[in-house]
Amino acid sequence: MQYMDKLTVSVSPHIHDNSSTRRIMIDVLIALVPALVASILIFGWRVALVVAVCVSSCVLFEWLFEKITKRPNTIGDYSACITGTLLAFNLPVTIPLWQAVFGSAIAIILVKQLFGGLGKNFANPAITARIVMFLAFATTMTNWYSPNEGTSLWVYPIDGVAGATPLALMYRTADTAPFAFLRSANVEGLPSIWNMFIGVRGGSLGETSNLALLVGGIYLIIRRVITWHAPLTFIAVVFVLSALLGQNPIYHLFAGGLFLGAIFMATDYVTTPQTNLGRVYFGIGAGLLTVIIRVYGSYPEGVSFAILFMNILTPYINKFTETKPLGGMKV
Amino acid sequence: MGKLMSISRPHRIRKIKGISPPHHKNTEFSKVVKLPLTAVVNIPMKMHSGKPAIPIVNVGQDVKVGQLIGEMGGYVSAPIHSSVSGCVQSINMHDAVTGQDSVSITIASDGLQTMYPDIKPPKVTTLQEFYDAVRDSGTVGLGGAGFPAAPKLAIKNLDELDYILINGAECEPYVTSDTRAMVADYKNVYGGVKLLLEYMKPRKKIYICIEDNKPEAIRVMEEVFADEEKVEVFVLPTSYPQGERKVLVYNVTGRIVPEGARLADVGVIVTNVTTIAVFARYIATGIPLINKIVTVDGSAVRNPQNLLVPIGTPIRELFDFCGGFPDGEPRRIIVGGPMMGYAQPSLDAPIVKTTNCVLACHETDDAALMLTACIKCGRCLTACPMRLMPPNIESAYSIKNYDALKHFKVNMCVECGSCAYVCPAKRPLVQVMQLSKEALWLQK
Ligand code: SF4
Ligand code: SF4
Numbered sequence: 201m202q203y204m205d206k207l208t209v210s211v212s213p214h215i216h217d218n219s220s221t222r223r224i225m226i227d228v229l230i231a232l233v234p235a236l237v238a239s240i241l242i243f244g245w246r247v248a249l250v251v252a253v254c255v256s257s258c259v260l261f262e263w264l265f266e267k268i269t270k271r272p273n274t275i276g277d278y279s280a281c282i283t284g285t286l287l288a289f290n291l292p293v294t295i296p297l298w299q300a301v302f303g304s305a306i307a308i309i310l311v312k313q314l315f316g317g318l319g320k321n322f323a324n325p326a327i328t329a330r331i332v333m334f335l336a337f338a339t340t341m342t343n344w345y346s347p348n349e350g351t352s353l354w355v356y357p358i359d360g361v362a363g364a365t366p367l368a369l370m371y372r373t374a375d376t377a378p379f380a381f382l383r384s385a386n387v388e389g390l391p392s393i394w395n396m397f398i399g400v401r402g403g404s405l406g407e408t409s410n411l412a413l414l415v416g417g418i419y420l421i422i423r424r425v426i427t428w429h430a431p432l433t434f435i436a437v438v439f440v441l442s443a444l445l446g447q448n449p450i451y452h453l454f455a456g457g458l459f460l461g462a463i464f465m466a467t468d469y470v471t472t473p474q475t476n477l478g479r480v481y482f483g484i485g486a487g488l489l490t491v492i493i494r495v496y497g498s499y500p501e502g503v504s505f506a507i508l509f510m511n512i513l514t515p516y517i518n519k520f521t522e523t524k525p526l527g528g529m530k531v
Numbered sequence: 532m533g534k535l536m537s538i539s540r541p542h543r544i545r546k547i548k549g550i551s552p553p554h555h556k557n558t559e560f561s562k563v564v565k566l567p568l569t570a571v572v573n574i575p576m577k578m579h580s581g582k583p584a585i586p587i588v589n590v591g592q593d594v595k596v597g598q599l600i601g602e603m604g605g606y607v608s609a610p611i612h613s614s615v616s617g618c619v620q621s622i623n624m625h626d627a628v629t630g631q632d633s634v635s636i637t638i639a640s641d642g643l644q645t646m647y648p649d650i651k652p653p654k655v656t657t658l659q660e661f662y663d664a665v666r667d668s669g670t671v672g673l674g675g676a677g678f679p680a681a682p683k684l685a686i687k688n689l690d691e692l693d694y695i696l697i698n699g700a701e702c703e704p705y706v707t708s709d710t711r712a713m714v715a716d717y718k719n720v721y722g723g724v725k726l727l728l729e730y731m732k733p734r735k736k737i738y739i740c741i742e743d744n745k746p747e748a749i750r751v752m753e754e755v756f757a758d759e760e761k762v763e764v765f766v767l768p769t770s771y772p773q774g775e776r777k778v779l780v781y782n783v784t785g786r787i788v789p790e791g792a793r794l795a796d797v798g799v800i801v802t803n804v805t806t807i808a809v810f811a812r813y814i815a816t817g818i819p820l821i822n823k824i825v826t827v828d829g830s831a832v833r834n835p836q837n838l839l840v841p842i843g844t845p846i847r848e849l850f851d852f853c854g855g856f857p858d859g860e861p862r863r864i865i866v867g868g869p870m871m872g873y874a875q876p877s878l879d880a881p882i883v884k885t886t887n888c889v890l891a892c893h894e895t896d897d898a899a900l901m902l903t904a905c906i907k908c909g910r911c912l913t914a915c916p917m918r919l920m921p922p923n924i925e926s927a928y929s930i931k932n933y934d935a936l937k938h939f940k941v942n943m944c945v946e947c948g949s950c951a952y953v954c955p956a957k958r959p960l961v962q963v964m965q966l967s968k969e970a971l972w973l974q975k
Contacts, residue, residue: 213948219955319904474909
């Protein structure tokens, strides 16, 4: 037996589990599918168009930037597809397509690649791009298109009218005594809780179907892609605090982009803490900020700002929640 | 560090959970088969940590089985004995398993296996004689790094010794040699424990620590030690790296070994189960450490099994005996387990004292192909038994920030590979740990 010229000599460990960056990204994409389907059912085929434009322009920008700067091509890890999908989910279905392309450029070039690409950016690309677009295109970004109340979800396409989001409607009756919502009458024009849960309401195209988002979140937790820490604390804090401030907490859960933000953006590895404890702090902070912005701020929706702010705090949370080595001594 | 730390409830398993690589304990029930004698053995003088042994034989000299051929090179060192009878062919520089150069003695076997006439049981009646016997047996820590057993047992604060943990966890995938030692060589394991009880007198207990995926070993050990009130079989959940000594101490006794301290500083000694069987055999018969149970496994091997192998046998012989490679050449040869073993460039490496397993695998490991930037998923933090933060160490290393490397305690890394095993970005974290330690060491 005098051979052995093909032996690979690698460093230990010589086995690895079957996870990979790409597999994780594919899982996230799979988890986004239910919300995508729901969105198409609710808002119509233009949803698919907006998502396709965002995804393809994100991938294109990533490829172009890496080509020009002579960096290795990373579109194969699918992270740009996620950014594109999440960005689209944060836009109204009526968004002009060139604005969607502009947002993709912000997300990929400004927020991700200029900071060094995958793993190096400090802020969530989709969220930041959404905020920039929100400031730049205030009119088109708030052109909410409400599906008609009472239309069955499964009748397609659903007729829609331009209207306000439930969150915006709620503030017309702001009474901030604790649990005031228990006394106040129903707000005119608010969709029913069930419709809000399944997503038949105005809002960004991917944020409305909480049911579908939840399905995706459970899939990610089962696949161990994300942990429950950030989403659960985020949602719980919003629920409790909004109730204390007199708001109807159920509406605060289901109206606006809370589920989308908590499940898909507050769990982005790169821009949120690494430890479970840190993730709990992230969730608490994001929950507090969301409610404060929603109730006291001038924007009806606080989730994006809250997540961006917590992204900025993440390095400090990481510092603060460093693990303590087993038996480690102070240097 | 003389003060002992407080202790709480031994039988509750605490927080170091580790990871769960596939077990692959295919050879768990395979009887230990004696490998037929090979023509030439090649015995390195450094099969332990510390100073290498110094050859005391000359080329052309006749040696017998069990004859001393290398004497200790210092206090932390171990004597080395011939595993065959025959003639010293050469004394040369030869690659040992770890890839380091070291002196080794090549002996051509005469096929007779004549025992060295001076072999007789040593006289052991006092603690010092016990230590001397352990030293003369050539025993080193057979679970891993090969720290010579005598200096490990000869602790200064023997009166503060509470526990001796006999490590039979064997958490590496594939490896079953300790399991077989517990089942087949239980007499010597028993003998070793009795010696420890008699001479080291731990204040509390001796625990035989076994993972729960080895029911046969657990049963045998429980039967063997049924009448010993100070000895107990401690069944641990199966996880990697359960057998890492600091992890074992923590999971069994709840004690945390401070950075830089010895286990004895918290009143514990950990010793591998095969290790105690080896010096027990020496004290009973005078036969030193000259052979080893080795697991031969891997997808490329026809008949995976456990072999009793004379030290110095080239790994090629083991694979040949196990039926060779029916499906063609393997892609990888690993000495040791897949988590911490060493990949080999050829089949020439000899079996040394610490070898417990040789693997030949068809599967390649595509980790390098799937390498991406760290996505900060935090999985490695959860996996690390020492609770270190591999990504922080990696980025500190990449910018040569030595203060940060110290801050993140890279020195405490036990190179178990758990972090790299779970990393989806397939970062070469163990390599980073080794390079960082080296950088810190050079900087000193
Ligand atoms: S950092 Fe070291 S001790 Fe921790 S898991 Fe990685 S190799 Fe093991
Ligand atoms: S497991 Fe790998 S990708 Fe995840 S944080 Fe650790 S080094 Fe980074």
